[in-house]
Amino acid sequence: MNISDRKKKILSAVIDSYITTAEPVGSKAIADAGELGLSSATIRNELAELTALGLLEQPHTSAGRVPSPSGYRLYVNELMERQRLSMEETEEINRSLQLKIKQLDKLMTDVGSLASSLTSYPALALAVPAAATASRFDIIYVDANTFIIVVMLENSTVHNKLIRLPFSVEQGMVARLASVFNSSFTGIPHGVIDASLIDSAEIACGDTMGLVSVVATFTIEVLKDAAQGEAVVTGEAQLLRLPEFRDPDKAHNLMSFLSDSSHLLGLPAGDGDGDIEILIGPENVAAELKDSSVIIARYDAGDNMKGIIGVVGPTRMDYSGVAAKLSYIAAGLSRLLGAGEAPPGFDKLQIKGDGTNEH
Amino acid sequence: MNISDRKKKILSAVIDSYITTAEPVGSKAIADAGELGLSSATIRNELAELTALGLLEQPHTSAGRVPSPSGYRLYVNELMERQRLSMEETEEINRSLQLKIKQLDKLMTDVGSLASSLTSYPALALAVPAAATASRFDIIYVDANTFIIVVMLENSTVHNKLIRLPFSVEQGMVARLASVFNSSFTGIPHGVIDASLIDSAEIACGDTMGLVSVVATFTIEVLKDAAQGEAVVTGEAQLLRLPEFRDPDKAHNLMSFLSDSSHLLGLPAGDGDGDIEILIGPENVAAELKDSSVIIARYDAGDNMKGIIGVVGPTRMDYSGVAAKLSYIAAGLSRLLGAGEAPPGFDKLQIKGDGTNEH
DNA sequence: ATTAGCACTCAGATGGCGAGAGTGCCAGTG
DNA sequence: CACTGGCACTCTCGCCATCTGAGTGCTAAT
Numbered sequence: 001m002n003i004s005d006r007k008k009k010i011l012s013a014v015i016d017s018y019i020t021t022a023e024p025v026g027s028k029a030i031a032d033a034g035e036l037g038l039s040s041a042t043i044r045n046e047l048a049e050l051t052a053l054g055l056l057e058q059p060h061t062s063a064g065r066v067p068s069p070s071g072y073r074l075y076v077n078e079l080m081e082r083q084r085l086s087m088e089e090t091e092e093i094n095r096s097l098q099l100k101i102k103q104l105d106k107l108m109t110d111v112g113s114l115a116s117s118l119t120s121y122p123a124l125a126l127a128v129p130a131a132a133t134a135s136r137f138d139i140i141y142v143d144a145n146t147f148i149i150v151v152m153l154e155n156s157t158v159h160n161k162l163i164r165l166p167f168s169v170e171q172g173m174v175a176r177l178a179s180v181f182n183s184s185f186t187g188i189p190h191g192v193i194d195a196s197l198i199d200s201a202e203i204a205c206g207d208t209m210g211l212v213s214v215v216a217t218f219t220i221e222v223l224k225d226a227a228q229g230e231a232v233v234t235g236e237a238q239l240l241r242l243p244e245f246r247d248p249d250k251a252h253n254l255m256s257f258l259s260d261s262s263h264l265l266g267l268p269a270g271d272g273d274g275d276i277e278i279l280i281g282p283e284n285v286a287a288e289l290k291d292s293s294v295i296i297a298r299y300d301a302g303d304n305m306k307g308i309i310g311v312v313g314p315t316r317m318d319y320s321g322v323a324a325k326l327s328y329i330a331a332g333l334s335r336l337l338g339a340g341e342a343p344p345g346f347d348k349l350q351i352k353g354d355g356t357n358e359h
Numbered sequence: 360m361n362i363s364d365r366k367k368k369i370l371s372a373v374i375d376s377y378i379t380t381a382e383p384v385g386s387k388a389i390a391d392a393g394e395l396g397l398s399s400a401t402i403r404n405e406l407a408e409l410t411a412l413g414l415l416e417q418p419h420t421s422a423g424r425v426p427s428p429s430g431y432r433l434y435v436n437e438l439m440e441r442q443r444l445s446m447e448e449t450e451e452i453n454r455s456l457q458l459k460i461k462q463l464d465k466l467m468t469d470v471g472s473l474a475s476s477l478t479s480y481p482a483l484a485l486a487v488p489a490a491a492t493a494s495r496f497d498i499i500y501v502d503a504n505t506f507i508i509v510v511m512l513e514n515s516t517v518h519n520k521l522i523r524l525p526f527s528v529e530q531g532m533v534a535r536l537a538s539v540f541n542s543s544f545t546g547i548p549h550g551v552i553d554a555s556l557i558d559s560a561e562i563a564c565g566d567t568m569g570l571v572s573v574v575a576t577f578t579i580e581v582l583k584d585a586a587q588g589e590a591v592v593t594g595e596a597q598l599l600r601l602p603e604f605r606d607p608d609k610a611h612n613l614m615s616f617l618s619d620s621s622h623l624l625g626l627p628a629g630d631g632d633g634d635i636e637i638l639i640g641p642e643n644v645a646a647e648l649k650d651s652s653v654i655i656a657r658y659d660a661g662d663n664m665k666g667i668i669g670v671v672g673p674t675r676m677d678y679s680g681v682a683a684k685l686s687y688i689a690a691g692l693s694r695l696l697g698a699g700e701a702p703p704g705f706d707k708l709q710i711k712g713d714g715t716n717e718h
Numbered sequence: 719a720t721t722a723g724c725a726c727t728c729a730g731a732t733g734g735c736g737a738g739a740g741t742g743c744c745a746g747t748g
Numbered sequence: 749c750a751c752t753g754g755c756a757c758t759c760t761c762g763c764c765a766t767c768t769g770a771g772t773g774c775t776a777a778t
Contacts, residue, residue, distance in 0.1 A: 024771090026770070026771050026772085027771075027772080028770085028771075040771095041773095044771085044773075045773090047772090048772085048773075058772090061771085061772070062769095062770065062771050062772060063770080063771070063772090064770080064771065064772095
């Protein structure tokens with residue numbers, strides 16, 4: 001798409017204004033701003049051409065212009081100014097992250113709510129499926145036929161599951177079980193544990209009741225769960241603040257979609273660290289997101305700890321501000337979690353997304 | 360409040376109808392239903408008196424009647440039929456609970472979403488503060504100055520925290536640390552661990568770097584967190600389904616209130632198992648809930664595992680249906696978590712809440 | 719190439735009107 | 749005396765017509 005410099009400026013002006021006001025913007029408003037030194041008539045002509053090019057849209061004949069998804073795309077790809085965070089903002093993020101990171105089990109939720117409160121949009125945080133490999137087992141005896149299996153993975157997360165058996169097991173057996181599991185099933189990637197491994201463990205343990213195989217089944221479940229990743233959404237209420245979601249049905253649609261996290265697990269994937277991906281309106285595959293935008297940033301702190309944080313909002317979004325914040329959070333996460341690897345700065349940030357499926 | 364039998368029937372009729380339609384109900388509608396064999400004029404007179412008593416309200420002079428909070432209170436206390444769940448429903452709940460309960464760390468969330476999907480209202484689940492006592496420690500070595508402390512509590516929950524030190528520690532030390540913690544700090548209720556205990560552990564361990572005290576500080580934090588209880592809210596999107604929350608501002612208010620779980624931790628408390636508490640409109644202390652109702656059920660599976668599940672909705676709520684479901688879920692939870700204690704049936708259910716702060 | 723001017727369009731606000739639902743009250747009835 | 753039929757009254761809501769103003773596209777002038 002090759003368009004004149006002046007058109008680009010005008011497009012930017014429309015988008016900047018629309019992003020903050022959510023009102024269609026007219027030629028007069030742009031002329032009055034005085035940035036361009038052109039009369040409203042001239043701008044009107046340009047607006048008409050931009051509309052013909054599909055970069056702007058007109059809600060109705062006598063309204064101002066509104067950016068189309070392709071308009072946003074162009075803006076994001078070429079026009080948008082990279083925003084730098086202020087000292088205070090970066091410090092605040094660093095500080096919050098330091099605190100959050102200490103509680104690994106609530107990490108996702110916490111980082112999500114950090115992102116949400118920082119951007120004022122609903123945020124999503126997900127951990128990308130990883131090869132789940134156990135690094136240690138613990139089995140806690142609760143009563144004769146109940147115990148809890150605690151599995152620590154190589155990615156330093158801890159998972160647990162309650163097991164209830166139809167027969168009773170004495171405490172000593174449970175301890176033996178734990179040690180057998182520790183020697184037989186650690187360091188083996190999920191998926192590789194098969195019947196033969198279980199059999200040999202059973203023999204090693206002198207188990208006659210099929211106990212090992214029962215517990216192994218549970219263990220595999222735990223690993224499977226862990227390998228499946230995790231997704232949380234926070235700050236959904238933020239949606240209702242936005243004029244585009246004053247229609248409760250629209251808001252309800254999107255919120256129910258978001259609250260089923262399985263939808264999110266499918267969504268993104270991909271590698272890279274610190275880079276941003278922006279999906280504008282119809283570029284989203286899910287129908288429920290067709291007139292929303294999603295901005296995601298990847299974090300990556302070694303093989304087993306990586307994922308995505310992002311926000312969801314209307315196509316009218318502060319792309320550059322949100323991208324900057326998310327990118328910074330993701331980079332901070334990578335740095336703090338990864339044992340002292342080099343932190344990729346915001347400068348290295350690359351905006352991805354080619355807009356091939358513009359409509 | 361002493362009112363004629365006929366008035367009670369009429370009040371019930373109004374409430375039943377209003378609960379399902381959300382429309383003010385008029386005398387004719389009640390007369391036409393034919394349950395009472397009275398003419399609309401008679402019912403009109405009764406309605407006028409019920410309104411004078413403050414049990415009903417009139418949105419405007421020529422509208423039907425709407426139950427007032429006191430009206431609901433009376434209904435809940437005296438009029439409401441206890442609803443029995445169908446065979447299918449109880450089975451479904453039991454089945455879901457069996458599954459959910461296996462993942463202790465996600466228990467709250469899962470039970471919350473069970474309650475929410477069953478009742479079609481936003482649900483809240485909280486674990487009541489308990490005396491947090493560790494039953495086992497594990498320390499996982501990540502690298503020379505990073506490790507994870509895993510604490511298992513007597514209530515069979517597992518917590519963990521990342522520790523990063525400014526100096527390095529060799530792996531052997533970490534193992535020794537774990538064993539000292541296991542012998543010194545297990546079985547001791549949170550709050551009792553003090554400086555002298557830490558000192559003696561330090562000596563037992565031969566620690567010269569203050570390592571024990573650092574880790575102990577973290578441990579106490581974990582215990583403190585655990586003792587503080589946990590609250591989750593699920594299914595907030597359900598609110599938007601309801602006519603009373605079609606106003607986005609109202610919905611936003613309530614949703615933001617709910618999304619800050621600290622508000623909820625304050626709310627209920629109290630003991631009892633399986634019994635229901637209903638807070639109608641202004642009976643709620645929090646201003647944000649003044650025109651909503653909250654129904655909660657308590658579960659209690661021994662000293663360390665108890666809490667509350669509940670739902671939030673408009674005052675126009677299916678009190679009896681929701682109460683029955685919550686009560687059943689709570690009882691099931693008590694039964695499944697508590698090691699085989701007697702399950703309190705729905706028959707034993709008591710409705711609490713005296714409505715003293717009616718307006 | 720730009721701009722001033724002008725006729726035109728259309729969404730949204732405003733106000734009046736009628737329909738309908740529901741009420742309160744009164745007079746009549748078993 | 750409790751109940752009912754009837755009636756006048758009230759008030760909301762939806763509908764329609766009107767008006768206003770923002771914004772456009774086009775044309776003619778600079």
